[in-house]
Amino acid sequence: MTTAKTPTGELLLSLRGISKNFGAVSALTDIELDVHAGEVVALVGDNGAGKSTLVKVLAGVHQPTSGNISYRGKPVSLSSPAAALELGIATVFQDLALCENLDVVANIFLGQELNPFRLDEVAMEVRAWTLLNELAARIPSVREPIASLSGGQRQTVAIARSLLLNPQIIMLDEPTAALGVAQTAEVLNLVERVRDKGLGVIMISHNMADVRAVADRIVVLRLGRNNGVFTPEASNQELVGAITGATDNAVSRRESRIAEEAL
């Protein structure tokens, strides 16, 4: 196992021994994860490795079966999505979690509307356009229902929504999967921008090029367990090995020890 360089920012989020069972299935077992301010942590792993489950635990959608979560050194319980949002953990889900019957502005401001007793539609529309323009989004109209948008456009709306509350940590579950070339670049730019602003970013992706481009640390999950932490400089072979489980033999352990010494 390689050890990544020690991050410098404040420790924002720290998970110890997180497990999550769905009936007989252990989706997550003894997961450990640290996220510092100003750091991009990439979560990689095969399908079914537990990445999305972990994100949902952090977003307050699922409650862990056991384990501790601490936020800025204080133990917290993320009992609901509202609790996670309140702490400053914003999430872009893979299954997008947008309301198709509402328009773009309503979706971006869902649950956070300005002026609850007399909605300020103009201010919300302006802010929505500002956020979307920051993402170089190509949204035809913010007053059309989400149902009329393409997958990529919906993704952009979901990302714009996560930025609305000025969160401390942003989690992106497969943010670039549905995006075109330009939008992918914009999302990666955005990830770097929010990191430079001192936010912690957790990004899930199957695209190794994207991961290497922005990640400071790469955390590999396999079958619901931690399977190594890598730097972006790690070779593709090492990463793929950790993801697929081919590292679980004497040769790969030797290789990783050599790599560790080389750092």
Added chain:
Amino acid sequence: MSEPKKPTLDRADARVTHASGIGGTISAFIDQVKSGDLGALPVIVGLVIIWTVFTILNPIFLSPNNLVNMLFDCSTTGVIALGIVCVLMLGEIDLSVGSMSGVGSTIIGVLWVNAGVPLPLAILAAIIAGAIIGSIYATLRNRLGMPSFVSTLSGLLALLGLQLYLLGATGSINLPYSSNMVNFGQLLIMPAVVSYALCLLPGLVMLVVGLQTNAKRRAANLSAGSSTGLAIKAALTTIGLVGVIFYLNLGRGVPWMFALFVALVLIMNYAFTRTQWGRSMKAVGGNAEAARRAGINVRGIYVSAFVLCSSFAALGGVMSSARLASASQQAGTGDVNLNAIAAAVIGGTSLFGGRGTAFSALLGIIVIQSIANGLTLLNLSSSLRYMITGGVLAIAVIVDSLARQSRVSHGRA
């Protein structure tokens, strides 16, 4: 144009056509209807057909006094339908509103007439009873996952039992005829001056709010509608309303009870469209999980909807006791339940959740009451009336389903 203007914030995308001028507005409307976003169109078409047929069969139907009578009848079930809109918005249903209204009217009879409790307290008690029943439904749904279809179906029977128990052996309590309460339900009519003054308000509000919004949008570098179009819309609304009021004033005039109903519709319309609560209602009805992940208190929204629905049902029952001058075993039974639900659906609130307006209760109940009233004028038996009302509800649901399919295929869900 001499110099090209910088496009406003929301008009930068060249792929989107934007309606301009009156022709553009009309063609945009046609596109919208074709894609299944029907709005109030089916109900208005239906209303024109129904009124034409009944007027041909019996000219008395369209006489001012018959219409005034109809407005009295609309108000009670209309208030109940307004509550139904709340639960339908979430994709839920309340099948017990008829029984709840029966309990509401019984509480008036028992507390006010029999026990001598002051009327305002008795009305309050009825509404609180509704709120309690609604919160029970919401709790069953939130904590036990009981579908509202089942919980309210059992509620229908249980509340009917409660109504019979409260009424006791007599089975009927008469409200004093000379009381203000009964006057309100049967006689009280707005002075003509007041009705004209009130009917100028909607156009005026439309104009002022519209101009304010336009100014604000321009200031924020967003596109804004034309002031002329706004003025035309406001003028047409005012002219239409003045025409209706004038016609009604040829007869007895506008009932205060109907004014109360319209006021409630307007309040709910504001709540649905301009508040965070209304936005959350639509979100939960559209995609409850997405709403939860956005941090909305989904359980709270369910509680608010069921409590409002049952409270409106109880209030409707109170109004019907005034209308009928009695609280009896028959109150809230028969077709009250179906009429209230049918009104909401016919008016354009979707059974599938996430879509609906407060005005659908108003428009829908006018359709339902027109059918009931017209068939009564034709001296048709209630057996036939039930069949026809059932048929109309079926048609409304079919239109709703077809429109929904069309919306999905046109990407407007």
